[in-house]
Amino acid sequence: AGVAALAQALRSAAVPTQAASLLAEGLPNSGPRYAITDPSDRRRRFGEWMALDVATVPAVLSAAARAQPAWAATPVALRADALDRAADRLEARRAEFLHLLVREAGKTLPDAMAEVREAADFLRYYATHARRLLSTPEVMNGPTGEHNELQLHGKGVFVCISPWNFPLAIFTGQIAAALVCGNAVVAKPAEQTNLIAVQMVRLLHEAGVPATVLQCVLGDGEVGAALCAGVGIAGVVFTGSVEVAQAINRQLAARPGAIATLIAETGGQNAMIVDSSALPEQVVKDAIASAFHSAGQRCSALRVLYVQEEIADKVEQMLRGAMQELAVGDPGLLETDVGPVIDDAALARLKRHADELRWQGRIVAEVALPQACAHGTYFAPTVARIEDIEQLDGEYFGPMLHLVRYRAKDLDQVIDAINATGYGLTLGVHSRIETTWRRVQARARVGNCYINRGMTGAVVGVQPFGGEGLSGTGPKAGGPHYLLRFVTERTLTVNTAAVGGNARLLAGG
Numbered sequence: 001a002g003v004a005a006l007a008q009a010l011r012s013a014a015v016p017t018q019a020a021s022l023l024a025e026g027l028p029n030s031g032p033r034y035a036i037t038d039p040s041d042r043r044r045r046f047g048e049w050m051a052l053d054v055a056t057v058p059a060v061l062s063a064a065a066r067a068q069p070a071w072a073a074t075p076v077a078l079r080a081d082a083l084d085r086a087a088d089r090l091e092a093r094r095a096e097f098l099h100l101l102v103r104e105a106g107k108t109l110p111d112a113m114a115e116v117r118e119a120a121d122f123l124r125y126y127a128t129h130a131r132r133l134l135s136t137p138e139v140m141n142g143p144t145g146e147h148n149e150l151q152l153h154g155k156g157v158f159v160c161i162s163p164w165n166f167p168l169a170i171f172t173g174q175i176a177a178a179l180v181c182g183n184a185v186v187a188k189p190a191e192q193t194n195l196i197a198v199q200m201v202r203l204l205h206e207a208g209v210p211a212t213v214l215q216c217v218l219g220d221g222e223v224g225a226a227l228c229a230g231v232g233i234a235g236v237v238f239t240g241s242v243e244v245a246q247a248i249n250r251q252l253a254a255r256p257g258a259i260a261t262l263i264a265e266t267g268g269q270n271a272m273i274v275d276s277s278a279l280p281e282q283v284v285k286d287a288i289a290s291a292f293h294s295a296g297q298r299c300s301a302l303r304v305l306y307v308q309e310e311i312a313d314k315v316e317q318m319l320r321g322a323m324q325e326l327a328v329g330d331p332g333l334l335e336t337d338v339g340p341v342i343d344d345a346a347l348a349r350l351k352r353h354a355d356e357l358r359w360q361g362r363i364v365a366e367v368a369l370p371q372a373c374a375h376g377t378y379f380a381p382t383v384a385r386i387e388d389i390e391q392l393d394g395e396y397f398g399p400m401l402h403l404v405r406y407r408a409k410d411l412d413q414v415i416d417a418i419n420a421t422g423y424g425l426t427l428g429v430h431s432r433i434e435t436t437w438r439r440v441q442a443r444a445r446v447g448n449c450y451i452n453r454g455m456t457g458a459v460v461g462v463q464p465f466g467g468e469g470l471s472g473t474g475p476k477a478g479g480p481h482y483l484l485r486f487v488t489e490r491t492l493t494v495n496t497a498a499v500g501g502n503a504r505l506l507a508g509g
């Protein structure tokens with residue numbers, strides 16, 4: 001009954017079909033318009049978005065800079081309350097956001113539900129954490145007659161650039177962290193998911209975040225680059241490709257003025273290592289979920305499965321069988337496991353890669369696409385055998401899994417090869433021998449290591465998420481250190497004797 005009610009609510013949810021930038025009052029808001037299409041059926045154009053004229057970007061940033069001091073002066077408790085209210089409203093309006101996640105981003109219903117929950121979790125987690133972090137002085141008492149404080153203040157204006165694969169959760173998490181610390185935000189969502197973004201920013205405004213403190217700018221990479229070129233910005237929060245993160249890093253380094261903060265979360269070349277003590281049923285279940293659910297479009301997703309040769313045939317055979325059970329199709333249907341990839345460009349890159357592997361005779365298993373997928377950007381879940389991870393020339397962001405066999409004596413070389421990719425996001429290990437998985441974990445340079453389970457779906461506050469090397473700058477999102485990069489520290493030392501020896505008079509303000 002609950003599921004049927006949800007499906008009904010989804011169909012009847014009133015959702016917007018037009019998206020435009022949300023700017024401070026008085027700023028010109030016009031630019032070219034683009035159709036919004038449904039990835040599960042490209043013929044379905046259900047809306048339109050309007051890009052911002054790039055010439056308006058400096059005025060947007062100036063408005064943000066003017067609004068920031070008053071927001072920073074608002075007590076942290078009130079800023080945090082606004083995030084909590086936003087979380088409550090988001091849950092109350094769940095159907096509308098689920099609908100948008102399914103239609104605009106091609107997410108399956110379970111993924112969409114998890115994403116709404118994650119967005120609410122980010123709001124509440126950063127609210128709770130900020131209340132504590134920003135109000136507790138960490139310094140010791142100085143000598144008598146002296147009062148000391150270590151204050152944490154917002155840095156200024158943050159530019160938040162977010163990806164289409166978590167258009168609600170990551171978009172909201174970046175913004176929430178920056179705002180609650182007393183920063184103003186100019187957010188630029190991925191071009192593929194503007195409706196969801198604009199709807200979330202409206203909700204944050206309704207929850208009490210002033211419109212000039214949080215603006216949302218729609219546009220392509222040129223608009224993103226113009227935002228990052230803003231002379232007055234304090235920092236950039238970016239989740240997306242390594243190449244773009246590196247370009248932003250160069251751009252920030254080359255600017256005159258203060259050195260801006262870059263918080264980047266990028267890609268991965270994530271592996272799972274399976275030794276001969278592992279339970280094949282468990283391995284196959286976790287590998288399928290980690291590689292193919294969410295259509296493989298998570299930066300945490302499994303790309304390379306290393307299986308010790310003794311059990312490789314068995315795992316391969318079971319994998320082939322299990323893949324035939326995967327339902328690929330319309331993400332709006334409850335039975336669907338794998339929806340479309342985001343757009344034609346993503347599909348073309350995956351197809352080129354799979355075709356090359358097919359010519360080399362490396363395909364081990366492939367799901368047949370049902371007829372109903374003909375008009376969407378669907379990529380058939382595929383498994384291919386490769387020699388080693390170094391054979392991959394980058395991240396293949398989709399339901400594509402690569403298999404490598406290894407010998408027990410080569411385990412250290414396997415880990416070294418994974419490390420040598422330069423990425424370091426997630427790693428899975430399946431082994432019932434504790435010394436083995438401990439040895440792997442100690443040698444691997446990755447941000448999130450998962451033992452005897454799937455390797456996606458990090459929970460905010462429980463599994464702080466983020467990588468090292470090419471995978472990102474840290475600190476981890478949804479972890480206790482994330483907010484620290486959004487604030488600047490100011491130490492205040494007062495000679496209290498000079499004002500009559502009453503420190504409380506000073507601290508009371």
Ligand code: UN1
Nearest residue numbers: 298299300456457458465
């Ligand atoms: C991403 O895919 O961009 O653990 C990061 C997970 C998610 C990953 C989000 N939190 O699968």
